[in-house]
Amino acid sequence: MALTAPALTTLRVGELQMRVAEAGAGEPIVLLHGFPELWFSWRHQLSALAGAGYRAIAPNQRGYDGTTAPADVEAYDILDLTADVVALLDALDLERAVVIGHDWGAVVAWSTALIHPERVRAVVGLSVPHLPRPPKPYLDFFRETMGDDFYMLWFQTSEPDEAFARDVPRALAGGWVDDRESWRERPVELPRWLTAEASQVFVDAFSESGFTAPLNWYRNFNRNWELLAEFDDRRVEQPALFITGSRDPVSTFMPPHLMRGYVPDLREIVVVEGAGHWVQQERPDEVNQRLIDFLRTLP
DSSP, X not given: OOOOOOEEEEEEETTEEEEEEXXXXXXXXXXXXXXXXXXXXXXXXXXXXXXXXXXXXXXXXXXXXXXXOOSOGGGXXXXXXXXXXXXXXXXXXXXXXXXXXXXXXXXXXXHHHHHOXXXXXXXXXXXXXXXXXXXXXXXXXHHHHHOTTOHXXXXXXXXXXXXXXXXXXHHHHTGGGTOTTTTTTSOOOOOTTSOHHHHXXXXXXXXXXXXXXXXXXXXXXXXHHHHGGGGTTOOOOSOEEEEEETTOTHHHHSOGGGGTTTOTTEEEEEEETTOOSOHHHHSHXXXXXXXXXXXXXXX
16 A cells, blocks of 8 residues: 655644654544654554544654653653643644554553543554553662573663664664663664664654654653552443454563453553554555444544
8 A cells, every 4th residue: 555645734732842754634543653663653544544534643842852751750740741642732732542552652652541531432452562660669669580691671761762863773782671781782683573764764863853852751650659549449431342463572571461450441452463663654555444344433
């Protein structure tokens, strides 16, 4: 399918200037990217959703290219990130929307449905499920379950900011997830699903904006653990869908089946066979069809 070029604008969204891509008209669908990504990660979905009669809206979230990047680390906690979604709806004069997120964007999507339920008609998470708040702070939980070498613990230091900025293509290739010792020396190879032209969009953006603001999202894990305590008794009540790849390593430490008691209207857990973490870019046709099928079930 030929991709329809979205319209790119910069909007005043609460306290931020936010870069936003839009395509189509109809019921609004907000698409939230992960790390290290952009609105461009949804290029296949923007086109498909617009073609199916929806208004697809994909922002560059707080701290990402073309959107305001506050200097304060605490400006990237989950309350601010979910408030940005609400402020985006306000800026577009929308009462509610379906919110779809991938990776960190999935965390924001689930959390927006939890914290601001009146603004979220339905929710879809890709790769990262909605799980209960653990009994101990997130960083302690990660250290105990994944070990001291887990990349999210490394992200608490300043080292990745500098290392990623020195070699943006290598940083975006993601070898640091499972091997921090040799990722700097590995050949940088594009996955089959990512063209050189598409890769360059990400390289250009992160070369301009850097990685510190996006990494600051990770530096709020324990703050988020505290802030989310007041929502422990809530459930994500909206109609929901979860999509992941069979080769996505996130499932090893965040098993999606654990969602079921916390997302009562979870319609389906879709596992795309052979896909990895970047499922909506790797297997766009399958993901698009699943999204559209789900959207068409909504009253």
